[in-house]
Amino acid sequence: MREPLRFDDLILKEVGGLLVPFLQMFGVYVIFHGHLSPGGGFSGGTVAGISMILFSLVFGLGPGLRKVSHDATRIMESSGTLWYGLVGLVGVLRGASFLMNRGAGIPLGTPGRLFSGGLILLITVGVGIKVASAIISLYYLIVED
Amino acid sequence: MRRFFALLLVMGVAWLMVLAVAEMPTYGQPNPTHNAVMERYLTRGPEETGAVNVVAGILADYRAYDTLIETTVLFAAVAAALLALGEGRHRGGAT
Numbered sequence: 001m002r003e004p005l006r007f008d009d010l011i012l013k014e015v016g017g018l019l020v021p022f023l024q025m026f027g028v029y030v031i032f033h034g035h036l037s038p039g040g041g042f043s044g045g046t047v048a049g050i051s052m053i054l055f056s057l058v059f060g061l062g063p064g065l066r067k068v069s070h071d072a073t074r075i076m077e078s079s080g081t082l083w084y085g086l087v088g089l090v091g092v093l094r095g096a097s098f099l100m101n102r103g104a105g106i107p108l109g110t111p112g113r114l115f116s117g118g119l120i121l122l123i124t125v126g127v128g129i130k131v132a133s134a135i136i137s138l139y140y141l142i143v144e145d
Numbered sequence: 146m147r148r149f150f151a152l153l154l155v156m157g158v159a160w161l162m163v164l165a166v167a168e169m170p171t172y173g174q175p176n177p178t179h180n181a182v183m184e185r186y187l188t189r190g191p192e193e194t195g196a197v198n199v200v201a202g203i204l205a206d207y208r209a210y211d212t213l214i215e216t217t218v219l220f221a222a223v224a225a226a227l228l229a230l231g232e233g234r235h236r237g238g239a240t
Contacts, residue, residue: 117194127212
């Protein structure tokens with residue numbers, strides 16, 4: 001496979017390899033703490049997706065595609081949106097309206113704890129997966145000429 | 146002549162918009178149209194949604210429909226970009 005965009009540099013490789021896991025960790029942190037601190041699905045998903053862009057830039061598109069393939073982005077892309085809709089159906093199944101949280105009798109927990117807020121955390125995770133895969137697949141699309 | 150009518154139409158629509166803006170209450174006034182929703186969100190948000198971050202509470206609980214359609218829009222945009230620019234290649238279609 002042709003490598004369209006790749007910078008062959010020792011410093012970049014070392015720093016990039018060091019940075020990628022922390023970026024992913026930070027992205028997941030922002031997604032999971034969306035209801036507690038600034039952030040949420042959109043910003044955390046962007047950070048998590050950008051870590052894969054950095055990986056592909058530093059180590060080449062081939063290794064990047066081996067980590068997250070086209071099929072993986074496609075499945076994540078569709079399932080993120082689908083998951084959101086399914087979470088919304090929980091309210092319907094409990095006899096309230098679509099996407100209802102407290103009104104559907106879902107326990108909210110103590111505000112401030114990680115597992116609180118009912119459906120908000122599930123929704124945020126779905127949005128995060130969706131945004132991360134959107135960023136990655138758009139990058140693949142642009143780079144793979 | 147067509148240009149004249151087009152200009153007349155545009156000016157008429159603009160006049161209607163200016164009328165609508167002139168009818169709006171002054172910004173920042175103690176007016177329920179501006180402040181009731183905001184006060185409800187800020188004072189009762191953590192209690193009603195369980196989220197300390199009020200922005201997340203609004204996005205994912207009060208305005209969950211908005212975020213759902215927002216996600217769908219993003220999905221449609223990415224799907225259209227993939228469809229138009231490169232997806233056929235991976236399925237063995239015409240390049």
